[in-house]
Amino acid sequence: MGRLVGRAIGLDVHRDFCEVAICEAGRVRSAGRIETSPDMLERFAHSLGSEDRVALEVTGGAWEIARILEPHVRRVVVVSPDDTGIRQARAKTDRLDARTLARLLGAGELDAVWMPDERCRVLRRRLARREQLVRSRSRAKNEIHAVLMRRLRGKPPVSDLFGVKGRRWLSELELPVEEAETVQSALRHVEFLDAEIAAVERLIAREALRSADARRLMTVPGVNVICAQTFLAAIGDVRRFRTAAALVGYLGLDPRVRQSGSEPARGGRISKRGSASARWVLVEAAWSVVQQPGPLHAFYERLRARRGHGKAIVAVARKLATLFWYLLSRGEDYAHQQPSLTAKKLRLVEITAGAPTLKGKQTGVWATRERMRQAERALAQQAEASYTRMVSDWQAARPQKTKPAGPRQVGASVTPGRAPRPSKGNVARQTTSP
Secondary structure (H helix, E strand, O other), X not given: OOOEOOOEEEEEEOOOEEEEEEEEOOEEEEEEEEEOOHHHHHHHHHOEOOOOEEEEEOOOOHHHHHHHHHHHOOEXXXXXXXXXXXXOOOOOOHHXXXXXXXXXXXXXXXXXXXXXXXXXXXXXXXXXHHHHHHHHHHHHHHHHHHHHHHOOOOOOOOOOOOOHHHHHHHHOOOOOHHHHHHHHHHHHHHHHHHHHHHHXXXXXXXXXXXXXXXXXXXXXXXXXXXXXXXXXXXXXOHHHOOOHHHHHHHOOOOEEEXXXXXXXXXXXXXXXXXXXXXXXXXXHHHHHHOOOOOHHHHHHHHHXXXXXXXXXXXXXXXXXXXXXXXXXXXXXXXXOOOHHHHHHHHHHHHHHOOXXXXXXXXXXXXXXXXXXXXXXXXHHXXXXXXXXXXXXXXXXXXXXXXXXXXXXXXXXXXXXXXXXXXXXXXXXXXXXXX
């Protein structure tokens, strides 16, 4: 293949080959296939010109292909399949897909997705591996529960079936040979997966201790190291987002909006665009956050009274994303944190990372820590009461709006005629006053 200069090149990537198309001076032509291997991609990269641009869709190997091609071309554009319209095309072949990418790139109509740096890619891979291991462990544990159900053993007499007492109880059960073999095999699998999970969590914890952003996010009660690291791996550099609303939309926590003609805008379910794992950890963190006293708990209670538990939890997750943007953008810790709780979480991260424990080396510390925790909870309850009063005063002074006519309801977060915007309460603004 001859040397290409100043052209737009589209790659339709598959496991074994890449279909190539070239757009030059508004004309698109197919250029055959190349093998999807490091050697062939390197040879292909050397055949390109320094002013060429290359476009390809996000796939399993897209980032590695982009890494190989980047030093040899002007730009490599990795795009989302949802932004190309290729999926909706009536005629869809590898050749047509490559030609479409080349034509859109030549016309300047492709928006590149953000390419994570090496540190972010490593963190994402470790978190994904941990998630796979945890799911495998859950399946192994479910096999044991299934054995107990088949043999009508009822509820185990211990709270933790896989702890010391639970394993002793399992070993004393009289089960048929095949069921006993299943239990022993599953227990060996659980032990192996526990060791693998501990190994990958050790790497994640060590990275968190080196990250000021991760430690800052953990100052929020209910946010642990996995939540903080998953959030940071999903967004990368928070400075990419000019506003908190942009971050909320990137994570898919913004409500969908429908508006046509003279009808008011109506809000629906969240868009669920972006990282599913980041949304999941934010929702999981929201379950823990609402158990702690503070403004976020008051926010949850206020929404739960009007919209129910499920929607209130999602709203708290969205509030957490907004709060995280302010914390990272301003370089501040959470104003309503509980310092002893934060210190405890960081100490657990250090132990997970491999630091030695201090069992038996501290005396008379527990009572002091407990008094500190109670004092901090009292301060958090004061902050919650202050937030509740502020919202009540704001609602009392707010002008009453007439309810729109019609059988359908306008969403709580949607102003008639306008798209929804994130809440601008004091919790999101990160004020230092209670």
